[in-house]
Structure formats: structure tokens, C-alpha cells
Amino acid sequence: MVNTDGQLYTIEGIAAGLIMLMTAYIVVNSTSVYTLGDTHISDMQLEVLGSDALNLMNTAPNSTLGKSPLQTIVETDDAETFRSMFLTLVNDRAGSDRDHIHFVANVTYVEVGGSVSSTVLSDSLRPFVSGEHAVRVSDWVIVEKRFPDCSAQSCSGKHAVLVEVLLWRD
Amino acid sequence: MSIDFLVGFTIFMITFIWVATLIPGLFIGLQSHTIDYDAVAYRTGVILVEDPGAVGPLVTGNQPWEIQNDKRDIARFGLAISKETPRILDENKVNRFFCLTAFSYPEDYQKRVIFGDYPYRFNISLKAAGEDIPRFVGDVVPDNYQYGYIRRDVKVKGFSNTTIGNTIITKYGYKNTENVTLNEFRIVINSSYLLTGEVGEIVNPNGDAAYRINPNGDRIIINITDLDKTRNTVAHPPSEPYTVILKEVKFYQTHIGDLNLYAFSPVAAFENFNYVNWSATAVKPPAGIKDSNLSMIFEPGFFSSTDKYGAIYINVTFELDPPQQFLNNTRTRPFDYNYHPANVTQPALKDAVMEVAVW
Amino acid sequence: MAGLKDDAQWIVLMGFVVSFSLFFIAIVLNQSTVIGQTTAEAVLEFPKNDIRGVRDVIIQSEFLDDAGIFFNKTKVQNDIRTLSLSRQNSVVNLSSTQPTAGDPYTTIDIHYNNGVTVYNEIWRSK
Numbered sequence: 001m002v003n004t005d006g007q008l009y010t011i012e013g014i015a016a017g018l019i020m021l022m023t024a025y026i027v028v029n030s031t032s033v034y035t036l037g038d039t040h041i042s043d044m045q046l047e048v049l050g051s052d053a054l055n056l057m058n059t060a061p062n063s064t065l066g067k068s069p070l071q072t073i074v075e076t077d078d079a080e081t082f083r084s085m086f087l088t089l090v091n092d093r094a095g096s097d098r099d100h101i102h103f104v105a106n107v108t109y110v111e112v113g114g115s116v117s118s119t120v121l122s123d124s125l126r127p128f129v130s131g132e133h134a135v136r137v138s139d140w141v142i143v144e145k146r147f148p149d150c151s152a153q154s155c156s157g158k159h160a161v162l163v164e165v166l167l168w169r170d
Numbered sequence: 171m172s173i174d175f176l177v178g179f180t181i182f183m184i185t186f187i188w189v190a191t192l193i194p195g196l197f198i199g200l201q202s203h204t205i206d207y208d209a210v211a212y213r214t215g216v217i218l219v220e221d222p223g224a225v226g227p228l229v230t231g232n233q234p235w236e237i238q239n240d241k242r243d244i245a246r247f248g249l250a251i252s253k254e255t256p257r258i259l260d261e262n263k264v265n266r267f268f269c270l271t272a273f274s275y276p277e278d279y280q281k282r283v284i285f286g287d288y289p290y291r292f293n294i295s296l297k298a299a300g301e302d303i304p305r306f307v308g309d310v311v312p313d314n315y316q317y318g319y320i321r322r323d324v325k326v327k328g329f330s331n332t333t334i335g336n337t338i339i340t341k342y343g344y345k346n347t348e349n350v351t352l353n354e355f356r357i358v359i360n361s362s363y364l365l366t367g368e369v370g371e372i373v374n375p376n377g378d379a380a381y382r383i384n385p386n387g388d389r390i391i392i393n394i395t396d397l398d399k400t401r402n403t404v405a406h407p408p409s410e411p412y413t414v415i416l417k418e419v420k421f422y423q424t425h426i427g428d429l430n431l432y433a434f435s436p437v438a439a440f441e442n443f444n445y446v447n448w449s450a451t452a453v454k455p456p457a458g459i460k461d462s463n464l465s466m467i468f469e470p471g472f473f474s475s476t477d478k479y480g481a482i483y484i485n486v487t488f489e490l491d492p493p494q495q496f497l498n499n500t501r502t503r504p505f506d507y508n509y510h511p512a513n514v515t516q517p518a519l520k521d522a523v524m525e526v527a528v529w
Numbered sequence: 530m531a532g533l534k535d536d537a538q539w540i541v542l543m544g545f546v547v548s549f550s551l552f553f554i555a556i557v558l559n560q561s562t563v564i565g566q567t568t569a570e571a572v573l574e575f576p577k578n579d580i581r582g583v584r585d586v587i588i589q590s591e592f593l594d595d596a597g598i599f600f601n602k603t604k605v606q607n608d609i610r611t612l613s614l615s616r617q618n619s620v621v622n623l624s625s626t627q628p629t630a631g632d633p634y635t636t637i638d639i640h641y642n643n644g645v646t647v648y649n650e651i652w653r654s655k
Contacts, residue, residue, distance in 0.1 A: 009178030012537035016544025017185030023548035024189045027555040040569040041208045045320055048212070051578040052257060052323040059258070059325065062518050063381035064511045066371025089323050094295040094304040094525040099321075108616055110608045116615045137578070138616070140586035142593070142605055157599030160586055160608040162616055175537075182540050186547060193554070209568040256581070366655065375654055376588045 042169070043135055046101070050137035050167045053089035057082075058139050074107055074143045074161060079122035087124060090167065102126045103167040109147055109159055119147070121163065132168040139163050207318025210290055211528040215320040217283055218294070219524060220256035223248030223263065234387060236266040237471040241273060247283045251327060251379050258380040258519065259326045262387055262470045264296065268305045275308055284528070292528045298326060299521040308527075317529035325519040330383045331391035332514040334505060336399050341512075343502055349493040352417070356504035357392060359473070359482040361385045362426065363508065366479075370509050370516065383509070383517060385473045385482060390507070394464040397490065406492045416464065417487040419457050426479035457486070464488070579617050580641055580648050583609065587623055588652060591637055619643035628654075 058070040073082045082105060091099045108118040128134065144158050223235040224246040235244045247267055249259040266272065273279060276291065284290055293311050297304035311317065339345070344355070369381045383390075398412055406412070422431040457466040464486070476482055483504065507514055586609060595602035606623065613621040622640040626632075634653045641648040 007174065009172075009175045009537045009540070010181065011178070012540045013178030013181035016182050016541045019541070019544045020185055020189045020547050020551075023551045024192050027551050028192060030555065040573060044212065044569040044572045045208075047573060048215070049321055049323065055257060055578070055582075056323055056325055056521070059377070059380065059519065060372065062516050063370030063372050063509060064516060066373065089521065092297075092299075092323075092523050093321065094297040094306075094523050108612060110611045114611065116611060138582070139578075140582045140609070142586065142589055158593060158601040158605055160590065160605045160612065162612050164616070178537060178540060182544065186543075189547065189551070193551070212568075212572060373592055374585070374589050375592065376585055 043133060046133075046167060046169060047135045047137060049090060049101075050103075050135060050165060051139070053086055054137055054139045054163065054165055056089060057085055058141060068141070070139070070163065071141050071143055074121065074141055074163065075145050077121070082122040083124060086122075086165070100170040101167055102128075102170060103165050104128055105163060105165045108162040108164055111147070118164070126170075128166065128168070132170070134166050134168040136164060136166050138165070206288075207290075207316065207528045208320070209318070210284065210286065211292075211318035211320045211526045213285075214283055214292070214294070214528065215322050215524070215526045218247065218249050218267075218526070219259070219322045219324055220250055221246070221248035222250045222252050222260075233474070234263075236260075236263045237387070237474055241278060244282060247279070249324075255377050255380045257322070257324050258377075259324050259522070260387075261326055261328055262389070264305075264326060268296070268307055270307065279307060290528050292526065294524070294526050296324075296522055296524045311527045312529060315529070317527045319525070319527050322524045322526075324522050324524055325380075326522050327380055327519055328517050329389040329391070330507075330514050330517045331393070332507060333393040333395055335394075336396040338505070338513065339396070342505070344505070351491060351493040352487065352489055353494075355394070355486045355488075357484040357486070357507060358504040359385050359390070359484070359507045361473075361476065361481055362479040363481075368509075370511070380519065381517065383507075383514075386476070386478060387470050387474065388517070389470050390468045390472075392466045392468075392484075392507070394486075397462055397464070406494075410492070412462075413489075413491045414459050414462050414464070415489040415491075416457065416459050417489055418485075419466070419487075420485040422483040422485070423476045424480045424483070425477045428480075431483060459488075574645065576617075576619070576643055576646055579619065579643070580646075583613060583617075583619075583621055583641060584639060584650065584652075587621075587637060587639055591625055591635060613641075617643065 054070075057073075058068045060066055060068045069081070069085065072078070073085075086103060086105070087101075090101045090103070093099055102124040104123040105121040106118040107121045108116060110116055139162070140160060141163055142158055142160050145161075147159075223244070225233060225235045225238060226243045226245045229238065229243050235247070238244055247263075249263045249267060250256055251258050251260045276284075276289070279292070279294075280286075280289065283294075284292060291309050293306060293308035295304040295306040364383045364385060369378050372378050372381055397414055398408070424431060456468065456472075457464065459465075466484075466486075473482055505513070509516065587606070590602060590605040590609065593601040593605060609623075610621055613619050620640075620642045623637060625635065625637040628635055634655075636654075637652045639648075639650045639652060
């Protein structure tokens with residue numbers, strides 16, 4: 001009953017078992033469970049919110065004023081107003097608690113020589129440590145402003161500038 | 171059946187059973203509907219905030235969805251004023267959307283804003299700046315399991331109104347040459363100019379719908395006050411009692427290119443809305459005297475049957491005792507309900523937050 | 530080895546069958562968990578707000594004056610092209626016609642291309 005033939009069966013059994021184990025190990029190790037941070041869904045929600053807020057700041061509140069608040073802020077370099085308006089818009093919720101989103105805002109413009117440079121407009125008083133997931137939103141404004149590096153007269157008049165805001169959630 | 175065969179087979183089966191128990195662990199992250207929730211919430215947010223809504227195929231003309239009486243005529247909800255003004259919501263549409271007596275949760279909303287075969291449950295809330303309690307539609311948001319979520323910032327465009335008091339009456343010289351008991355006051359709402367003319371200081375031709383007064387769809391409130399202050403105070407001192415009786419209010423409209431006045435009766439549709447009146451039975455038109463002030467509140471849709479490119483004339487006749495000269499503009503121009511901020515309080519844009527949760 | 534038997538090979542064959550089915554399941558799973566991710570990525574990748582913003586500012590710029598020493602309209606439109614290219618990675622071309630006696634409308638021809646999405650529009654004033 002017991003002979004060397006049996007070793008063949010045993011070996012085959014062990015070999016098959018080893019193959020299955022190896023496969024299972026490889027498969028289980030390679031499929032990963034996606035966490036919320038990986039799926040970019042929170043990035044999308046943040047980007048939608050940020051562009052809403054920036055766009056609403058660029059809308060005049062009634063027809064008598066004509067100028068939007070953002071235009072006035074860029075023309076007068078008013079960091080305080082930008083900060084309070086933007087943080088209110090972005091952190092208000094329908095319930096009573098508030099969200100905690102922070103930002104850094106720049107104004108990008110074209111210099112007289114044709115090159116592009118930017119100045120800081122405002123920030124939320126919290127430094128950006130690069131560990132957070134940040135999203136950038138931007139909006140166009142037509143302003144009448146002389147930028148700092150402009151000394152020639154042809155710098156006056158209207159410019160189209162991009163207000164860019166980097167925002168992240170704490 | 172040799173033992174060796176059995177041993178080999180046993181080793182194989184044990185390993186197979188153990189591997190088979192590992193497999194369900196691979197399926198932990200896989201639940202098709204939870205992956206969808208954020209996508210459905212995002213899509214619902216976009217439909218509500220950036221789309222003006224759509225009516226069903228049987229509706230004739232360009233009637234907007236918010237004045238339809240039959241909900242089968244509404245194909246899709248949308249709160250934006252128009253396609254060119256995303257994120258600016260119409261107060262009319264907001265009121266109609268959150269009206270739970272007109273639409274029932276969840277079927278009516280699912281077919282018109284959520285879409286899809288799976289019966290998603292949802293909660294849509296809108297809170298305006300300065301208000302404590304949000305308006306909402308749907309179930310309470312769950313605490314203990316995952317839901318898809320999106321938050322949008324919006325502005326809600328309110329309605330315009332005007333108060334014609336002593337300042338305006340004096341400024342435009344609305345007076346007769348002699349004291350009369352029966353005074354006639356005319357107001358013109360020039361739809362053609364309101365819809366196509368210049369709006370205040372706004373230069374951008376793309377987003378002007380956010381600031382326009384739309385007589386066909388907006389609520390218009392006209393208050394006439396200071397009725398007693400405009401009379402001769404020497405002959406009739408302020409302590410002398412006076413009476414104001416509203417005799418009649420007549421509506422006329424003109425059509426584009428045609429200067430004749432045509433009478434018109436307001437559409438029956440407006441009777442479905444509640445409006446303020448000071449008598450026990452419903453009164454046509456919605457105007458009344460209270461505390462010696464005349465107030466006319468034209469609900470949304472009141473003027474919807476008029477020509478969009480014509481003008482609307484409102485003739486108010488009242489009897490004032492003692493007689494006076496003021497508040498009579500039959501010999502001058504009618505009061506123009508236009509974009510001048512001194513004449514009319516313009517529609518203002520109020521900040522608001524909308525949240526959509528889907529599960 | 531002597532007496533190499535073929536009978537036992539069916540055990541190894543079963544082992545292989547199980548392994549292959551495991552790999553197949555793993556591939557199916559891998560594709561399915563990506564669904565939620567692709568929706569969010571598609572939303573992030575489509576430049577809806579960029580296109581709307583550029584379109585709005587182009588229409589506004591068309592109604593600026595182009596006279597005097599400032600040449601506002603030309604300058605602003607050049608700024609738009611430069612900034613679009615450098616900050617939003619998109620090429621924006623525009624041309625416009627002013628109202629004439631025969632055609633009382635302003636027409637603007639807008640082209641936007643960010644490498645992945647192309648948007649063309651002919652805007653006409655009311």
C-alpha cells in the first residue's frame with residue numbers, strides 16, 4: 001500500500017498548494033483599498049467651493065455699483081477685506097458649525113516687457129506647510145492699476161490680471 | 171485509494187480551503203453605490219446651481235418652470251436665473267423648489283433633480299446669510315454612515331420694490347393744478363426697457379440678467395405713502411382727520427410698435443399663490459389701503475401674460491377727503507419703475523450656502 | 530524518477546485553475562474600484578471654470594475703449610492671451626467684428642485649447 005508512488009502525489013499536492021498560496025499572497029498584497037484621500041473626491045469638492053467663492057467675489061452686489069468687490073480689492077491691495085470675505089464665503093455651512101479652510105492668494109499680471117510675474121494679495125495667516133492637499137482656483141479681473149515694477153506712463157490704464165488662490169483644508 | 175493519494179489530496183484541499191477564505195477580504199472596498207454618492211451629489215449641485223431648469227414638452231411659449239401649476243409640466247428643476255448667470259439663483263425658483271406642499275419628497279424630486287434608477291435618499295439645504303435656519307428638502311443627514319456631499323456658494327437675487335413718498339412726489343411734481351377729491355395716479359412698467367435696456371452701471375453684457383427686473387416673473391411691490399403729508403397744511407392742519415378710499419385699479423398694456431393701450435386682466439395662475447390682502451375675500455387686484463398707505467403686491471406671474479417687449483400701465487384712482495392737489499400725475503408723466511436707484515430699490519444679491527448630501 | 534505517474538498531475542492542474550481565477554478576480558476588482566476616482570478626476574480635469582472665466586473676460590474686454598494713449602482693449606486682450614498661456618496652460622485666440630451699418634451686432638470669435646479640451650464659440654451681442 002505504501003510505496004514511492006505516494007511521494008509523487010504528496011509532492012504534487014504540496015506544489016499545487018504552494019502555487020495557490022503564492023498567488024493569493026500576490027493578489028492580496030497588490031490590490032489596495034482606496035481611502036478618501038486617494039480618490040481626489042475631496043480635491044474636487046474643495047475646487048468647486050473655491051471657484052464658487054472667488055467667482056461670487058467677482059460679482060457686483062447690485063446694479064448701482066457696477067464694480068465687483070474683487071476689482072476694488074485688487075486695485076487697492078486690500079488684503080484684510082479679501083481675507084475676511086473669502087474666509088466667510090468658503091467656511092460657512094448650512095448648519096451652525098464652520099469648516100476650516102485656509103488659503104494663499106496671488107495676483108498675476110503681465111509686465112511691460114511681456115513677462116509674467118505675481119505679487120501676494122492676501123493669506124489666511126496660516127503658513128502653507130506642503131503636507132496638506134491643496135487646490136488652486138483662479139479668476140480673471142480687469143483692473144485699472146499700476147503695478148510696482150511699472151514706471152513708464154504706458155503702464156497705466158486697464159490690465160487683465162489673474163487672481164489665483166491656493167486653498168487647503170486643515 | 172492509497173494513503174499517499176489521500177495525503178496529497180488532503181494537503182491540496184487544506185490549502186485550497188484556506189485560500190478560499192482569504193478571498194472575501196478582497197471585496198471590502200467594493201460597494202458600487204457608495205462610490206456613486208459623491209458623483210450624484212456633485213451632479214445635483216451643478217443642476218441646481220448652474221442650470222435654469224426646464225419645462226416639459228407640452229408647454230407652449232417660453233414659460234419658466236416656476237409658474238407652472240401642473241408638476242407634470244416641469245421636466246427638471248434648476249435654480250439659476252439663466253444659463254449665463256451660474257451661481258446666481260432666482261428667489262422665485264428657490265421658493266417654489268423648497269415648497270413641500272407643492273412637491274413631495276422623494277418621488278417628485280428624484281425624477282426632476284436627482285435622476286437615476288437607484289432610489290437615492292438626499293438632503294438639499296440652503297441657508298442665506300443672516301438667517302438662522304436653513305430651508306431644506308429631504309431626510310436628516312445620517313451620522314453613522316457614509317454619504318456623498320457637496321457644498322456650493324451662491325447668491326440669491328431678491329425682488330425690487332418702490333416706495334413713492336413725499337420725496338418722489340415733490341421731485342417729479344406729481345400734482346394737479348387744483349384741489350380735487352378724486353386723484354388718479356399712473357405707474358408705468360416698461361418691460362421692453364427693463365428687459366433689454368441698460369442696467370445701472372453694469373457694463374458686462376453677459377451677466378446682466380443677475381441685475382434685471384423681470385416683470386413677467388418677479389414680485390413687484392409698490393407702496394404709496396405720505397398720502398396725508400402732501401396736502402396743504404394751512405387749510406387742513408395735520409390733526410384734521412382724513413380718509414383715503416381706493417376706488418379702482420386698472421391695468422393696461424401696450425405692444426411692441428403699437429402705442430394704443432389695451433386693457434388686460436391678470437392671469438388666473440396667480441390665484442394659487444398667497445398674497446396679502448386686507449379684505450376677507452380674495453380681491454382682484456392685490457392692492458389695499460392700510461394705515462392710510464396704499465400697498466400693491468404683484469406676485470410672481472401676475473404680469474406673465476403681457477407682452478415682453480411692450481409696457482404695462484397701472485392706473486390707480488382714489489378718493490381723498492379733504493381734497494388735495496398732490497398725488498395726481500394725469501398731467502405729467504407716469505411714474506417710471508426703472509433702474510434708477512432713487513426711484514426703485516433695486517434687486518440685491520444675497521449670499522447663501524447650498525449643501526447637497528446623497529446616500 | 531522511475532514510475533513517473535501522470536495521475537497526480539490533476540492536483541497541480543486544479544492548483545493552477547484556482548490561481549488563474551484568483552488573478553482574474555483581482556483584475557476585475559482593480560478596474561471596479563477606479564470608478565469613483567475617475568468621476569472626480571474627470572471633473573477636475575475638465576476646465577469648466579477656466580473656460581467660463583476666459584469667455585467672460587473676453588466679452589467684457591470687447592467693450593473697453595481702445596483710444597488715447599492707453600489702448601485698453603488691445604492691452605487687455607494681449608494680457609489675456611499671455612496669462613492664459615503661462616498660467617492656465619491654454620492657447621486662447623480671439624477675433625472680433627464691430628457693429629456696422631448692415632450688421633448692428635458685435636461678434637467675437639473665441640478659440641480655447643488647453644491640449645485636452647477644445648472650445649470654440651462665436652458670441653454675438655444682443
